[in-house]
């Protein structure tokens with residue numbers, strides 16, 4: 001986690017508390033989850049199952065799957081989710097969770 | 103089960119315009135889009151964002167609000183947040199909404215699923231902090247989030263658009279590293295006539311460039327040997343320009359060298375595609391109305407070939423004319439009469455394309471990347487792996503997939519498919535058409551067991 005975010009937020013929206021890998025964050029309610037995590041200074045969302053390289057959102061449109069996070073045991077695309085109070089977000093450690101789409 | 107005259111997939115300009123037109127012609131219409139709000143890529147979240155930052159995003163963006171409002175106010179069933187993952191004969195479409203699966207039936211389908219950024223594999227492009235330029239725009243439009251220290255890398259009008267928007271927002275990019283060359287421009291001038299007929303696009307481009315220049319943003323053109331450096335995230339862009347190596351430190355890199363049709367849904371229906379050399383991508387085979395060889399499946403917008411937002415909107419309306427005629431709501435004569443002015447508009451809107459395609463060609467260094475470059479982000483397969491697969495006798499992407507795992511990950515080849523085709527074609531001395539593309543099979547997006555379990559399965563209507 002970095003102290004200064006590489007991103008600037010223009011809107012001031014009421015913030016709600018949630019956690020990312022156990023760390024408490026206050027993010028704008030209802031905003032795009034991937035955007036809000038980036039703006040709060042989260043650099044890497046996960047590590048790849050193949051080489052352990054860090055990854056963060058790339059496309060912001062649900063196509064690349066680099067923004068995967070785990071919430072309530074389900075691996076999901078953060079760029080397709082909205083910020084809600086109380087979310088417990090984890091970097092997925094399920095090697096190859098999406099290997100062969102169901 | 104719910105059966106509709108027309109099911110539209112995608113609520114961008116093509117889908118929104120088509121749905122509104124179809125309802126006016128008396129058809130029952132449902133629109134599915136995976137995004138929480140209507141607008142598609144260009145008009146992302148337009149009804150909210152136009153109010154908050156319309157001035158920064160520009161008039162062309164704000165225009166989209168009228169399309170979204172028209173759709174919202176008519177009798178269209180618009181189901182936002184619906185991820186379509188299967189389209190079966192008949193037609194039956196399966197999608198996930200709010201964590202549960204659902205199905206809908208329709209007589210005809212319009213695929214309006216738009217475009218994806220053309221993959222731009224460079225050394226270091228998988229590092230956190232490297233995103234598509236489109237992603238940068240989405241951050242700005244949808245979330246009001248701006249990169250403080252960004253370098254824009256690549257080529258084309260969309261690169262200037264985001265640069266101009268960043269300038270207006272007060273955080274100009276640190277630099278534009280552009281890949282087109284003077285000789286590209288000279289080659290393009292033979293289409294200057296068309297460009298002048300499409301002068302509105304040129305005028306817009308020049309205005310954006312002037313704004314970028316006024317803000318003092320350095321521009322490097324004809325850049326080669328581009329890579330992104332960094333340990334755990336992007337730290338600098340390195341490139342060669344006019345024989346000199348440059349290194350620009352930054353936190354964010356936005357990549358862009360054009361957009362290409364998102365062919366996932368069309369391919370899953372086995373609609374044949376052919377290579378378009380002028381746009382360096384595959385496009386689906388369609389008739390003059392946008393109907394595919396799979397009768398009843400239409401495609402409009404950038405998914406049918408890149409034409410931009412205006413063409414997408416008009417093509418959506420054009421497709422609906424044939425759909426309405428087939429459903430008995432228009433006579434052939436009425437259909438053709440109404441189509442004529444639309445076709446003229448499309449021709450006018452496309453006039454500047456040949457010039458733009460030649461003046462801003464895709465970056466050669468990313469079409470055929472150096473061996474070490476990761477080309478499949480999901481499985482971390484390199485360009486060298488694909489070339490080795492070719493040496494072992496792989497002619498097509500599906501074979502290369504089983505050799506290298508390229509295209510096996512969750513993105514299902516969206517960001518490596520074209521690169522793999524190009525690499526194999528180059529290595530084997532074959533054309534892109536001979537080389538082909540990945541076979542796409544449903545589900546188009548991963549579906550969880552929970553979503554399937556929550557699916558209400560009803561017997562299909564009107565089938566034995």
Ligand SMILES: Cc1cc2nc3c(=O)[nH]c(=O)nc-3n(C[C@H](O)[C@H](O)[C@H](O)COP(=O)(O)OP(=O)(O)OC[C@H]3O[C@@H](n4cnc5c(N)ncnc54)[C@H](O)[C@@H]3O)c2cc1C
Pocket residue numbers: 061111112113114115116117134135136137141142143144145184185186187214215216217218219235236237239240260263361367402403404405410411412414546
């Ligand atoms: C990231 C990005 C940003 C762009 N920004 C601009 C811009 O600022 N200006 C400009 O002139 N052009 C822009 N373009 C080019 C753009 O493609 C066209 O201008 C225009 O948006 C095309 O309209 P469309 O209706 O064909 O598709 P789109 O506007 O792309 O709409 C397609 C819609 O289909 C939905 N969809 C796709 N697959 C599924 C599925 N499986 N299930 C459910 N829904 C699905 C998507 O969510 C999307 O809303 C951008 C392109 C991209 C990729």
Ligand code: FES
Pocket residue numbers: 034056057058059060061062063064065066067068077078079080
């Ligand atoms: S950032 Fe690409 S899928 Fe979320």
